Amino acid sequence: MSDSLPTNLPTQRQLVLPILDAVDKAGGEATTAEIRNAVADQLGLDETQRNQRGTIGGQDHNLLAHRIRWGQQHSKLAGLIERDGRAWRLTDTGSKHLTSAFPGRPVTVFFTPNGCALWGMAEDAASVIDPGTVRLLLTSPPYPLKTKKEYGNKVGQEYIDWLCSIIERLMPVMESNGSLVLNLGDTWLKNSPTVSMYQERTIIALQDRLGLHLCQRLLWHNPSALPVPSNYVGVERIRLKQAVECLWWLSPEDRPYADNRAILEPYSDRMKKLIEKGGAVRSKKPSGHATREGSFAADNGGSIAPNIFRIPNSGDQQYTRACRDAGLPPHPARMPIPLASKMIEFLSQPGEVVFDPFGGSGSTARAAEDLGRHWITTEAAREYVEGAKLRFSEELAR
Ligand SMILES: C[S@@+](CC[C@H](N)C(=O)[O-])C[C@H]1O[C@@H](n2cnc3c(N)ncnc32)[C@H](O)[C@@H]1O
Incomplete structure (x- = not known):
């Protein structure tokens, strides 16, 4: 299998852990499309990288999808994931892909x-x-x-x-x-x-x-x-x-x-204008709530x-x-x-x-x-x- 894909995409080996994480995060089971989206998000790939196309074996392919498919294949051969109908599942070995701390002193x-x-x-x-x-x-x-x-x-x-x-x-x-x-x-x-x-x-x-x-x-x-x-x-x-x-x-x-x-938030333009003109005029809202003359006049630095x-x-x-x-x-x-x-x-x-x-x-x-x-x-x-x-x-x- 030739893999002369562009270097701005992660390699198949680099994709293994993100693939296992994507399946793990999806609740232990995920389809290929779910894995692809989750991996692309995880790796922070931009639209160009997600949609990059190229010719492999004389056929036109989405290069990321292609590489992820091979990452899945690699993970399958390594016994980390297995296929169940449309979904991929973690195996026992795959679920232990991260080096977990031992109980005791950190x-x-x-x-x-x-x-x-x-x-x-x-x-x-x-x-x-x-x-x-x-x-x-x-x-x-x-x-x-x-x-x-x-x-x-x-x-x-x-x-x-x-x-x-x-x-x-x-x-x-x-x-x-x-x-x-x-x-x-x-x-x-x-x-x-x-x-x-x-x-x-x-x-x-x-x-x-x-x-x-x-x-x-x-x-x-x-x-x-x-x-x-x-x-x-x-x-x-x-x-x-x-x-x-x-x-x-x-x-x-x-x-x-x-x-x-x-953690004050910037005033809205409406609020800025209200402060500038010395606050609200006396009014009664349909809810019955009354606004006093001059309320909301103080500039407290934000809302x-x-x-x-x-x-x-x-x-x-x-x-x-x-x-x-x-x-x-x-x-x-x-x-x-x-x-x-x-x-x-x-x-x-x-x-x-x-x-x-x-x-x-x-x-x-x-x-x-x-x-x-x-x-x-x-x-x-x-x-x-x-x-x-x-x-x-x-x-x-x-
Ligand atoms: C939802 S993530 C936290 C993400 C984090 N807030 C961040 O922004 O990156 C939960 C984390 O808890 C870790 N974890 C699970 N069980 C743990 C435990 N018993 N002690 C310490 N960390 C644990 C997992 O490996 C995982 O990285």
């Missing part, structure tokens, strides 16, 4: 003057962090899978118990007026266009078992979300695009440290942010490119750094400690470093900690 992979990235299990993080020192625990735990398989994630009640027990172990590191922000995404029930209630059940369990207060539901709207779940959204057309995720803001106290003035953040999950090309160049798998489920930044600015102050127990690609760490906070991350997969390190090449070169 190991430092790199540190900067402000932070420390540990390869280790979230369960063990409390053993290396001073009690009562974390102002903000900001994290996206792995989501539960649809079916119980050997991929590491838990399902159903087991997932809730697992996450609650980790949070319980981590509670001693929190300042009493600190915050926990858990970013959880919806998952769909197996063979049904209906949504799992695991998020609600998890939050209720955290309240019942650990006495955590729900300070507010914060929402992340990703305008660049793909039309998934594709069978219900794109094929049957019976559901809408899944474009919102919840950030559950919890705290041991009901009034944790928070300051909405730290108070709503509890929904519209942030596209794109623009992380530098990271994906650096991973690609280093032969590392880019993390498949990254939080946008601007979203992490909003949480950090709102719920902590410079010099305080931000902790992400499921650190992934180091988005929380990067945002915290940029905002002058101290940071700690733990991450179970060695390759992801190595990838996170690439976000800190400047600091590490000093």
